[in-house]
Amino acid sequence: MDEMKDVVLKYVINEYLEDEDEVLTYDTPLISGGIVDSFSMVSLKRFLENKYKISIPDDKATPEAFDSVTKIVKLVNEFLK
Amino acid sequence: MSNIGSYEERLNNFSWKTAEEELGYKEGEVINIGWHCTDRICKMGKAQKTALIWEGHGGEEKRYTFDDIRKATNTIGHYLRSIGIKNEDRVCLFMDKVPELYLGFLGVLKIGAIAQPLFSAFGDESLFVRLENAQTKAIITQRKHVGKVRKLLERTPFLEHIIIIDHDGLKPLKDREKAFDLEKAEWIDEFEIFPTKAESPSVLHYTSGTTGLPKGVKHVHYSMISQYLTAKWVLDLQDSDIYWCTADPGWVTGTSYGIIGAWSNGVTQCVLDAGFSAENWYKFIQKNKVTMWYSAPTAIRSLMKAGEELVKQYDLSSLRHLASVGEPLNAEAVIWSQRVFGKPFYDTYWQTETGSMMICNYPGMKVKPGSMGKVFPGVTGAVIDEKTFEPINEPNKPGLIGFKPGWPAMMRTYWNNEETYKKKFANGWYLPGDKSTVDADGYYWFVGRDDDVINTAGHLVSPFEVESALLEHPAVAESAVVSKPDEVNMEVVKAFVTLKPGFEPGEDLELEIMNFIRKKLSPLAMPQEIEYLEKLPKTRSGKIMRRMLRAQEWGQDIGDTSTLDDE
Numbered sequence: 001m002d003e004m005k006d007v008v009l010k011y012v013i014n015e016y017l018e019d020e021d022e023v024l025t026y027d028t029p030l031i032s033g034g035i036v037d038s039f040s041m042v043s044l045k046r047f048l049e050n051k052y053k054i055s056i057p058d059d060k061a062t063p064e065a066f067d068s069v070t071k072i073v074k075l076v077n078e079f080l081k
Numbered sequence: 082m083s084n085i086g087s088y089e090e091r092l093n094n095f096s097w098k099t100a101e102e103e104l105g106y107k108e109g110e111v112i113n114i115g116w117h118c119t120d121r122i123c124k125m126g127k128a129q130k131t132a133l134i135w136e137g138h139g140g141e142e143k144r145y146t147f148d149d150i151r152k153a154t155n156t157i158g159h160y161l162r163s164i165g166i167k168n169e170d171r172v173c174l175f176m177d178k179v180p181e182l183y184l185g186f187l188g189v190l191k192i193g194a195i196a197q198p199l200f201s202a203f204g205d206e207s208l209f210v211r212l213e214n215a216q217t218k219a220i221i222t223q224r225k226h227v228g229k230v231r232k233l234l235e236r237t238p239f240l241e242h243i244i245i246i247d248h249d250g251l252k253p254l255k256d257r258e259k260a261f262d263l264e265k266a267e268w269i270d271e272f273e274i275f276p277t278k279a280e281s282p283s284v285l286h287y288t289s290g291t292t293g294l295p296k297g298v299k300h301v302h303y304s305m306i307s308q309y310l311t312a313k314w315v316l317d318l319q320d321s322d323i324y325w326c327t328a329d330p331g332w333v334t335g336t337s338y339g340i341i342g343a344w345s346n347g348v349t350q351c352v353l354d355a356g357f358s359a360e361n362w363y364k365f366i367q368k369n370k371v372t373m374w375y376s377a378p379t380a381i382r383s384l385m386k387a388g389e390e391l392v393k394q395y396d397l398s399s400l401r402h403l404a405s406v407g408e409p410l411n412a413e414a415v416i417w418s419q420r421v422f423g424k425p426f427y428d429t430y431w432q433t434e435t436g437s438m439m440i441c442n443y444p445g446m447k448v449k450p451g452s453m454g455k456v457f458p459g460v461t462g463a464v465i466d467e468k469t470f471e472p473i474n475e476p477n478k479p480g481l482i483g484f485k486p487g488w489p490a491m492m493r494t495y496w497n498n499e500e501t502y503k504k505k506f507a508n509g510w511y512l513p514g515d516k517s518t519v520d521a522d523g524y525y526w527f528v529g530r531d532d533d534v535i536n537t538a539g540h541l542v543s544p545f546e547v548e549s550a551l552l553e554h555p556a557v558a559e560s561a562v563v564s565k566p567d568e569v570n571m572e573v574v575k576a577f578v579t580l581k582p583g584f585e586p587g588e589d590l591e592l593e594i595m596n597f598i599r600k601k602l603s604p605l606a607m608p609q610e611i612e613y614l615e616k617l618p619k620t621r622s623g624k625i626m627r628r629m630l631r632a633q634e635w636g637q638d639i640g641d642t643s644t645l646d647d648e
Contacts, residue, residue: 015596019225021251031356033138034177037202038357038383039538039604043595050588062387063358 004052004076009069011047016040026070031063041066048072054079083444085314088455095458097489100310104345111276112302114283115158115191118344119151120274127347134323134351134369135180143180147347150184153263155272157181157188160261164242166219168193168275169282173212173220174330175199175230178354181246181263182330183340185221190283190302193275197285197297200331204601205229206550210294211287212237215496221261223247231255279303285496286333288433289543291532297496298333298433304490305341307437311457312342315429315441316373317402324350325366326375332540333433334406337490338375359387363395370399377407379538381414381426382569392421402444404429407539408571409527412451428453430525432513433541434505436490439513440482440525452524453517461485463510464519467531470508476521479528483510533627535564537572542606544574544627547598550606551576554597556584561617563631565610576608577630579616586613621646 005026013024016036030036036044045061048054056079065075085091105121106112122132128148135143145153166172172189174196176182182198189196197215199208201223208229212220219242220230230243234256241257248260277283283302287295312318316338324343328334343350351369355361357380366374384392403418403426410428419425427442430453440462442454456462463472465483473480491511495502505512516528535542544562551560559579564572578594580586591611599607618626623646632639 018228020228021249022225029138029356032358032361034354034356036356037604039607039609040599042609043592043599043607046588046592046595050592059386063356064360067358 004073005069007051008048008072008076012036012044012069015047016044024069027068029067030069031067033067036066038063044072048076052076052080083317084319085317085443085445088443088446088458091314091458097306097310097459100306100489104306104309106306109278111274112279112305113190113193113274113277114302114305114341114345115154115187115189116274117305118187118341119147119154122147122344122347123151125347130347131349132344133180133183134349135354136352136365137179137354145180145184147344150187150344152268152270153180153184154187154191155269156263156266157185158191158274159269159272160266161188161194161219162192164219164259166192166194166242168277170194170218171197171215171285173197173199173215173217175201175203175208175220175222175226176246177201177223177225178329178335178352179223179246180352181221183352184263186330186336186340187344190277191272191274193277193281195282195285196336197287198330198332198336199287200329200603201226202605203229203331203603204599205232206601207295207546207603207606209233209236211297212240214287214294214297215285218242219244221246224249227258277302280493282493284336286336286433289534289541289546290501291534291543292545293501293543295543295546296498296501298436298492299494299496300436300490301493304337304436305345306489307459308337308341308490309345310459311438311441312338312346312348315427315438315443315457316342316375316404317444318343318346318348318373320347322348322372322401323369323399324348324373324375325353325369325371326350327353327362327377327380328375328406333436334375334377337437357383359384359391363392363397366397366400367395372399372401373404374400374402375404375406376426377539378405378410378414379407379570381405381410381418385414385417386569389421397422400424403427404442406431406438408536409453410451415448415450425450430454430515430527434492434511434513435484435488436492437488439484439488449522449524452520452526454525455523456525457488460488462525464517464525465507465510465512470510477518479516479518481512481531482515482517482525483507483512485509486511533563533631535562535572535574537564537567537574537605538570540605542574546602547574547576547606547608550598550601551578551594553601554594556580556590557594559617559625561625561627561630562608563627563634565634567609573609574606575610575612575634577612577614577617579614619646
């Protein structure tokens with residue numbers, strides 16, 4: 001779980017964070033915090049699906065479910081089981 | 082009673098002089114959007130009225146009275162003058178929806194300079210082509226976005242000033258960078274604005290076409306006449322309203338109605354600078370007791386997806402009037418809104434080039450769900466035959482939407498591109514590039530675009546721009562970009578690519594290419610799907626047949642394939 005959290009956090013920092021001084025934690029709001037917009041969410045979803053060999057249905061890929069690294073990991077784990 | 086009263090009566094007795102008189106403007110005199118939206122409102126006795134309620138991420142809130150925004154815009158104008166910005170210099174505003182974006186826009190206009198707002202999610206290449214086209218002299222931005230500007234320094238020698246509004250002093254400023262903190266600056270009470278006239282340039286908004294680079298749509302200070310009146314009559318803005326325009330001022334709705342329309346009417350508006358979430362939006366309406374809400378079909382459809390149970394958890398009874406813009410509002414959304422909010426969203430149709438609303442649904446006029454409404458009084462519109470460019474008088478027959486030039490907010494030209502500007506006209510009609518029908522009652526019904534431009538979530542994306550950027554990826558040999566249908570965004574970008582030798586198609590490469598475009602252009606331009614092909618369909622002369630690919634995505638007949646090179 002913690003390893004997945006770190007992988008997702010690192011990916012978000014590398015791909016979406018524009019301000020290099022901004023500190024991102026597992027619980028930083030990503031969508032409502034304006035770090036990842038709804039269009040970019042598509043590429044984040046694709047990353048998770050490729051990395052963890054899962055398929056996340058569109059109705060589960062909501063802004064709320066993607067709003068932090070912690071929430072994303074919880075969502076991914078639902079489909080890993 | 083609505084501001085417009087009877088649409089039919091307004092139609093019969095219309096004159097733009099009504100708005101000129103209400104704004105205290107006489108032909109030949111000074112007219113300045115920055116002054117009219119701030120100083121004039123204060124002179125009307127509303128200095129202490131709230132102009133802006135701003136909420137950022139995490140609930141941070143700031144409030145400004147009209148006197149505050151008068152002084153703040155003076156202060157920004159004064160600062161820009163002090164570093165050598167003169168009238169008609171282009172000043173880019175490249176920020177999230179922070180107060181400085183709204184205040185900076187008017188500060189730029191007060192000194193007669195031209196405001197060039199750009200969507201802060203643009204990647205460095207999208208930013209570059211727009212700065213280069215405008216030969217922008219200064220850019221006002223935030224620390225979080227300055228990295229994209231720094232990448233362009235060698236290619237932008239004309240860009241003399243990079244103004245950072247939130248520099249924290251922890252790292253030194255770099256070449257051409259300056260720190261300007263509005264809150265710490267000494268606010269200027271007395272300020273002499275530049276005496277702009279009706280035809281003085283005010284705003285450069287960039288929009289995408291099928292081919293070529295983005296075009297800078299030039300507007301003038303006189304545009305406020307129609308922005309003021311449409312905000313009053315269509316949005317029905319009234320003195321006691323709390324108005325929320327959800328658009329980003331990086332796009333034309335965010336300036337025409339997110340700044341000028343509201344404040345030239347002296348109305349309190351609120352801004353939420355946070356990513357979309359249905360819950361947060363409802364909370365924001367409840368907390369601020371929003372009365373007039375101007376949003377977009379994509380957002381409305383996202384709210385529909387979030388469900389009706391969520392709506393019931395909030396007190397949204399303050400809502401008095403709702404309107405929508407950006408792409409056609411589907412009938413289901415209008416019906417849903419009537420059921421859930423007790424009132425329909427009133428669709429409005431216009432575009433960057435028209436500067437103000439052109440075809441609208443009006444308070445008091447029957448709404449036909451799915452229709453764009455009727456032409457605004459003072460504007461002559463018609464459905465035009467595609468071959469003869471004459472108006473079609475037969476109801477329900479599709480043709481091109483056309484408007485007779487002459488309304489105040491009509492663009493004056495494309496910046497450094499008069500040739501393309503002239504191509505937008507035929508037989509005396511301005512053609513926005515959309516097709517529609519008009520029914521026997523005069524209601525317009527959207528049919529589709531007349532070109533390959535992709536309208537995704539109300540924003541136009543040029544397939545040419547995405548195709549060109551795709552070719553810069555090391556794996557891509559050829560590319561074709563079209564729209565594909567999307568339940569929420571109406572259309573999204575889809576790319577077809579062929580790969581260079583040595584590259585294999587795969588999911589990881591697809592993601593890599595998607596992210597490449599997202600960072601280079603913008604999240605809107607990022608293909609949501611990439612399909613690998615052995616070869617692209619082309620004519621015998623070598624032109625890619627986008628039409629075929631698009632038809633395939635939309636489940637339409639692929640049409641005439643006689644020119645297809647099928648070797």
